[in-house]
Amino acid sequence: MRGLAARVAPARAAFPALGSTAVLLVTDERALPEAERVLRDELAAIDAACSRFRPDSEIMRLAAHAGRAAPVSPLLAAALAEALRVARATGGLVDPTVGQSMLDLGYDRDFAALDRDRPDPVHPRPAPGWWRIMLDAEAGEVLVPRGVLLDLGATAKAYAADRAADRIARAAGGLGVLVSIGGDLATAGPSPDGGWLVGVGDDHRAAAPGDPVVAVTSGGLATSSVTQRSWRRAGRTVHHIVDPRTGDVPEPVWRTVSVAARSCVDANAAATAAVVLGRAAPAWLAGLGLAARLVGHDATTVTATAVTVAGWPAPGGAR
C-alpha cells in the first residue's frame, strides 16, 4: 500500500437524499463545494424522474399512459435502460417490474412513514416481467403495459452515484471522487493513497465490531442487506428485497451481500441478485468473476459465516 503513513483523509460532505444518506468524498478539499452542488443537482434530477413515492415524478406519471407508448426524458430513459440491462444480466433476479409486489408487501410510501406492523395477509404474485417494458431510448419512448408498476429502487440510486461521480471527476480534472448513496458507492478519478478505505457491514450508517475494511481503487461497491428496511406483515418479517419470481421476500439464506464491480449499478444488481438467488449465489458470483462477501443468517440470530468469492480479501483487517 502506498504512502499510508502520510495519507490525507479525503474531504467529506454528507446530507439526506433519496430516503437515505448521500456521502461525497473528494481528494481535494477545495473542490468539495462545487462537487457537492453537482451531486445535489444529480440527486434532485433522479428523484424527480424515478421516485416511486412522489406522485409528480416522471415514472409515476407514466401510469397515465399505461399500455401506450409514452415520451420519457433522456434521464429516465437512461435509468430505465440501465434497469433493463441489469435485469437481463441477472436473468430477471433484479427486475424493475416489482412495483406491485412492493406495494403488496406494504412498501407503499417512504420508509420513514411506513406502517411497520400490518396484520392483513399478503398474497404475493410474480412480477409481470422486465421483458414487457418496451423502451426506445433513442426515440425517448417507453411502453409500460397496463397493470405494471415500475420500481427502479436501488438501481436508480446506484445509477445516480455513478453519474454524479463521473460528472464531478470530469469537471475537475485529476480529482478523485467517491459518491455513496445509502452505502452503495461509485468512484471516479484517481483514488487516494492506499485506496478508498471502505468498511463493509450490515448497516451503512455505522460500523459494527468485526466489520472488515477494504481498499477500493476503482469501480463500484454495493451492499444489499435484509437487516435494513424490514417490517412486520401478517406476523412475519418482510423487507425491501423481493424475488421477482414469486413476488415475495426470498428464502432467508444471505443476510448481507457486498459486491465489487465496474460500476455501482452492476455492484448493486449483483448484490441484490445474490440475496434473491440464495444458496447458488457464491457460484453465480464466482462465475461472473465478481469479488463478493456474503454473510449468511439463520433468520433469528446474527451469528454468521462470511463467504468470500472471486478475489475478495480473506477475512482479516476487521475493526
Next chain:
Amino acid sequence: MDPSQARRLQIDRRREGMRRQRRVTQATAAGAVVAAVAFGWAFAHESAASAGTADSTQPSQTGTTTGGAGGTLRQPDQVPAAADSTQADIQSGGS
C-alpha cells in the same frame, strides 16, 4: 340448332365451368399461401401493442429495442484489497 350442335355447346359450357372452377381453386390456394406468409410475418414481428397487459411471467426474445444490450455484469478493473488501516473513510452496508 341441330342435336349435334346442341351437344357440343353443352360440352363447351361444361368445360368452361370446369376451367372456372379450377381457376377459383388455384386462386384460393394461392391466397391461402399469401395469408399464411403474412400471418407468419406478423407474429414473428411482435408489435408494441402486444405488450399491452401484464398476464404472463414468460420472457420473450424482444423486450427492448434499445437498452437491452450488454448481457453481463462487469468486473472492476481492480478488486478490493485488504486495507492496511482499520479506520475507514466510509461504510458500505444495507440502507
